[in-house]
Structure formats: C-alpha cells, structure tokens
Amino acid sequence: MDATSDLDTERYEMHDPRSNRALHPDNDADSAEILEEAVKALVLLRAPMWLGDAAVTTSVLVTLASEAEGRLHDAVAAARDQDYNWEEIARSLGTSVSTARRRYGDHGQDPLGLT
Numbered sequence: 585m586d587a588t589s590d591l592d593t594e595r596y597e598m599h600d601p602r603s604n605r606a607l608h609p610d611n612d613a614d615s616a617e618i619l620e621e622a623v624k625a626l627v628l629l630r631a632p633m634w635l636g637d638a639a640v641t642t643s644v645l646v647t648l649a650s651e652a653e654g655r656l657h658d659a660v661a662a663a664r665d666q667d668y669n670w671e672e673i674a675r676s677l678g679t680s681v682s683t684a685r686r687r688y689g690d691h692g693q694d695p696l697g698l699t
Contacts, residue, residue, distance in 0.1 A: 609678040622648055660688040 626644045627635050634640040656677075663673050674684040 606676075608675055619648070657688060660684070 623641060623644050624635065626647065627640055630644070631637075631640055660673055660677070663676070668676075670681045670685055670689075673688070674681040677684050677688075679687075
C-alpha cells in the first residue's frame with residue numbers, strides 16, 4: 585500500500601503561501617468541515633447524549649452564528665484600525681460598500697462623538 589494513498593490530495597493541494605485565498609467569503613469543503621467539527625464539539629460539551637439530534641444541532645448552529653456575528657463587528661473595526669478601506673472590507677464581507685458602512689461603520693464609536 586502506498587504511503588500517500590490515505591491522503592486526500594485535493595485537500596492538501598499546495599498553494600503559494602504568499603497568496604491570500606481569504607480575501608472574500610468562500611463556502612467550500614474546508615469551511616463546511618470546520619463548521620461540522622465545531623457543531624459536534626459544542627454538542628459534545630453541552631449535551632453529549634444528544635449528538636445527532638436535529639433540535640440540538642439547530643440550537644448549536646444558532647449559537648455559533650450569533651458568536652460569529654458578534655466577532656464580525658470587532659473584526660471590521662480592527663480592519664479599519666489597520667487602515668483597510670471600505671471597498672476592501674466590503675469585498676471581504678461579500679457585500680457592497682454602502683451595506684458594509686451601514687452595518688459596521690459605527691461599531692465601537694461613541695454615539696455622542698465624545699471619544
């Protein structure tokens with residue numbers, strides 16, 4: 585048996601390490617696999633006897649989506665702090681510039697403008 589026969593050659597395809605393949609959202613096999621692992625891990629932490637239950641999976645997916653959304657606001661604020669412009673941020677969000685500004689433009693700012 586060949587030593588590489590167990591490897592999924594598509595999954596381990598070599599890419600130029602200087603390239604940035606995360607410049608825009610991409611739902612691919614990697615993201616699906618990571619999400620599946622996260623769902624399983626959270627179910628095992630919270631309700632191990634319920635692994636595979638659709639209602640528990642639904643609840644865990646909502647939890648993960650909510651956590652991601654909360655972190656997204658902070659990530660956009662950090663991108664602005666790193667001098668990314670709104671066009672670059674919109675591209676990374678997979679949306680328009682106006683939508684990106686509307687949804688994330690005031691995150692972390694003092695509503696009274698005191699800071």
